[in-house]
Amino acid sequence: MAAVASTTATGEPLLKIRELDKHFGPVQALYHVDLDLPSGQVTALVGDNGAGKTVLTKCVAGIYQPDHGQVFWESHPVHIRNARDAARLGIETVYQDLALADNLDIVQNMFLGRERVNAGLLDEDSMERSAAETLASLRVTTVRSIRQPVASLSGGQRQSVAVAKAVMWNSKLVIMDEPTAALGVVQTKQVLDLIKRLRDRGLAVMVISHNLNDVFEVADRIAVLYLGRLVVQDKASAFDRQSVVEYMTTGGTTRSGGTPTRNS
Amino acid sequence: MARLPGTADVSGLPPEQAPDLTAAPEAAQAEVPPELVAQSLGEYFRAWLARIAAGESGVLPVIVAMAAIVLVFGAISPNHVFLLPVNLVNLFQQSAVFMVLAMAEGFALVLGEIDLSVGFVGACGAAITVQLVQPLTTNWHWTLAILAGVLFCAAFGVIQGTLITRLRLPSFIVTLAGYLIANGLFLWILNFGPFSGYPNLAGFSDNLHVIYYLMWGTIDPNVSWGLAAAVVLGLGGWMWYSDRRRRTSGLVAPPASLTLIKIGLIAVVAVVVVAICNTNRASLGVLEGVPWVIPIVLAVLVAWTILLQRTRYGRYVYAIGGNPEAARRAGINLALIRTAAFALCSLTAGIGMLLYASLLGGMSNNVQGGQYVLYAVAAAVIGGTSLFGGRGKALHGVLGGLVIGGIYNGMFLMGLSVQWEYVVTGLVLLAAVTIDSLSRRGAATGSVARV
Numbered sequence: 241m242a243a244v245a246s247t248t249a250t251g252e253p254l255l256k257i258r259e260l261d262k263h264f265g266p267v268q269a270l271y272h273v274d275l276d277l278p279s280g281q282v283t284a285l286v287g288d289n290g291a292g293k294t295v296l297t298k299c300v301a302g303i304y305q306p307d308h309g310q311v312f313w314e315s316h317p318v319h320i321r322n323a324r325d326a327a328r329l330g331i332e333t334v335y336q337d338l339a340l341a342d343n344l345d346i347v348q349n350m351f352l353g354r355e356r357v358n359a360g361l362l363d364e365d366s367m368e369r370s371a372a373e374t375l376a377s378l379r380v381t382t383v384r385s386i387r388q389p390v391a392s393l394s395g396g397q398r399q400s401v402a403v404a405k406a407v408m409w410n411s412k413l414v415i416m417d418e419p420t421a422a423l424g425v426v427q428t429k430q431v432l433d434l435i436k437r438l439r440d441r442g443l444a445v446m447v448i449s450h451n452l453n454d455v456f457e458v459a460d461r462i463a464v465l466y467l468g469r470l471v472v473q474d475k476a477s478a479f480d481r482q483s484v485v486e487y488m489t490t491g492g493t494t495r496s497g498g499t500p501t502r503n504s
Numbered sequence: 505m506a507r508l509p510g511t512a513d514v515s516g517l518p519p520e521q522a523p524d525l526t527a528a529p530e531a532a533q534a535e536v537p538p539e540l541v542a543q544s545l546g547e548y549f550r551a552w553l554a555r556i557a558a559g560e561s562g563v564l565p566v567i568v569a570m571a572a573i574v575l576v577f578g579a580i581s582p583n584h585v586f587l588l589p590v591n592l593v594n595l596f597q598q599s600a601v602f603m604v605l606a607m608a609e610g611f612a613l614v615l616g617e618i619d620l621s622v623g624f625v626g627a628c629g630a631a632i633t634v635q636l637v638q639p640l641t642t643n644w645h646w647t648l649a650i651l652a653g654v655l656f657c658a659a660f661g662v663i664q665g666t667l668i669t670r671l672r673l674p675s676f677i678v679t680l681a682g683y684l685i686a687n688g689l690f691l692w693i694l695n696f697g698p699f700s701g702y703p704n705l706a707g708f709s710d711n712l713h714v715i716y717y718l719m720w721g722t723i724d725p726n727v728s729w730g731l732a733a734a735v736v737l738g739l740g741g742w743m744w745y746s747d748r749r750r751r752t753s754g755l756v757a758p759p760a761s762l763t764l765i766k767i768g769l770i771a772v773v774a775v776v777v778v779a780i781c782n783t784n785r786a787s788l789g790v791l792e793g794v795p796w797v798i799p800i801v802l803a804v805l806v807a808w809t810i811l812l813q814r815t816r817y818g819r820y821v822y823a824i825g826g827n828p829e830a831a832r833r834a835g836i837n838l839a840l841i842r843t844a845a846f847a848l849c850s851l852t853a854g855i856g857m858l859l860y861a862s863l864l865g866g867m868s869n870n871v872q873g874g875q876y877v878l879y880a881v882a883a884a885v886i887g888g889t890s891l892f893g894g895r896g897k898a899l900h901g902v903l904g905g906l907v908i909g910g911i912y913n914g915m916f917l918m919g920l921s922v923q924w925e926y927v928v929t930g931l932v933l934l935a936a937v938t939i940d941s942l943s944r945r946g947a948a949t950g951s952v953a954r955v
Contacts (some may be wrong), residue, residue: 323833327835335833337829339827339829339830339833341822341830341831342826343822343825343826343894343895344822348819348822348823352819352834352836353836354834355819361815362814362816362819365750365755368756369753369755386756387756
């Protein structure tokens with residue numbers, strides 16, 4: 241078992257993945273992956289294209305079923321069979337495409353699929369109040385009106401709405417797939433600040449990113465996938481850019497810093 | 505951050521002062537509905553104008569079209585007969601069919617699909633109703649006959665919807681097949697009984713009369729006024745109350761003056777319609793009062809508006825029309841919602857064609873089911889429903905149906921032959937689709953960040 245998996249001061253990590261395997265036909269997408277996601281920390285999952293980042297995310301989010309391996313949620317073994325199971329545990333995923341309906345407004349998107357109803361009719365007032373509270377608590381204040389259609393928002397605002405949608409449900413783990421990929425400088429900063437606020441609230445955050453600037457800006461921990469294997473995970477301070485790039489491209493490092501979880 | 509070569513130093517500013525390239529430019533800002541950000545009436549109108557300039561015209565084109573129809577046909581129809589109460593009431597009655605069919609089509613269009621079968625599926629349902637109430641044969645009570653007709657339509661819609669959603673067949677093809685099948689079924693249903701294929705609503709039977717009165721029955725003028733007052737007070741009171749509650753609790757709400765203007769417009773429309781209908785429009789004897797068909801259309805409008813705007817079901821229909829993938833990830837049962845929408849579409853078509861049967865005083869093989877589909881699509885799009893999915897309201901069908909009905913009626917009064925009516929309707933449809941498409945393109949280029 242991974243000896244170096246860093247745990248928080250409170251003990252066990254929120255989510256613990258052990259020996260997770262997933263293949264698609266002859267392709268082994270994930271091989272014996274061990275990963276810890278502690279509360280109150282941002283874990284960056286990095287890796288080259290095809291390393292298996294998205295597959296791993298989807299296994300956690302309930303979209304894919306792993307072939308082997310165990311997932312522990314708050315130390316209890318769990319089977320996440322679908323997105324609803326994940327939501328029930330408190331796992332929310334913000335996909336790269338954000339999954340927002342452009343024609344609906346911010347409130348409608350945030351409550352999509354979980355609308356509050358009163359006597360069969362939508363309780364818009366109550367939903368609008370809660371959405372406004374959530375946005376305010378995340379300090380998403382740049383939108384002109386909470387009732388404007390998502391089509392009229394900028395990229396950073398859309399990302400913020402997607403994140404707010406994810407954290408509104410007492411979620412404990414938020415997974416974000418390339419949250420800054422399509423954003424400019426200012427908007428990237430907005431989103432990174434937002435991620436830090438999630439951590440400060442005590443949530444576990446997993447960020448998938450290609451952008452090492454962002455990773456070092458925001459991550460407390462870094463985990464590197466290489467060809468379906470999780471080659472290393474450790475505190476961000478244990479890495480430098482060079483070593484992360486080496487792990488990403490070769491699966492190992494010649495330098496000090498970061499302890500491999502397994503010889504690969 | 506990787507920058508394109510040559511763009512790095514254009515601004516010459518440090519990063520924190522560099523222009524935010526992903527910020528929504530003016531065009532996207534203009535997309536925000538004005539009532540959301542305006543604090544006063546003046547602000548509202550400025551925002552509204554900005555929105556029209558950006559291509560988001562809302563119901564403006566349909567209002568302009570209506571005004572143009574009234575002015576043009578009012579001026580050029582022989583002896584200005586277009587504007588006579590008798591003709592205007594006639595126009596409401598003819599338009600009612602287009603309105604209800606357009607509301608039906610709206611369910612498919614909001615999903616981003618199309619239903620080509622509404623004309624003949626509705627005609628089948630209406631033919632079933634007309635056949636069942638015939639005293640010479642089955643002599644069913646009118647409630648049961650109507651129920652049987654619309655349930656047939658709903659069942660037809662469920663089958664079409666199931667094929668479209670479960671087997672993932674394109675709605676265009678499935679409903680094209682449905683159109684042909686329903687056309688055949690319709691002719692087959694007509695041949696039952698001793699009516700030589702023309703079951704009609706003339707005769708001495710309460711059940712026949714009720715179906716006939718759906719279109720031709722009138723409400724006593726005094727009762728008409730009372731009903732209109734009740735509608736205006738009820739609707740206006742509810743609008744005022746809910747907007748005020750939202751304003752006082754700090755939620756997004758339009759300025760009070762705007763709510764009052766909207767209520768005022770509803771009152772004006774109600775008074776004008778009732779005043780026109782309450783004029784004696786018979787050349788001999790007395791024919792006055794609001795025809796039954798107006799409250800019937802209103803009831804359909806209110807029911808479908810509540811369903812689409814105020815229930816989870818409606819919200820999911822819009823979500824699927826806007827982004828099916830987002831809806832799927834939100835745990836929405838796409839197949840169920842879409843199948844139900846096709847069922848509601850066919851069911852509403854059944855109501856529309858029942859009104860048509862009442863207008864004709866019976867059913868015959870002259871029913872132009874294919875043409876009525878095109879009118880239904882045209883009316884919905886003219887009213888402001890998008891052909892591309894995600895946008896549209898029941899009200900759009902009513903407004904668009906009035907435009908189509910106005911053209912239909914006006915061209916008839918001019919004595920122009922039917923080919924010109926087709927040409928003009930086609931041109932109006934083209935204009936409506938162009939506006940829809942342009943506003944969509946304007947919105948797409950407006951927000952740079954859309955990926």
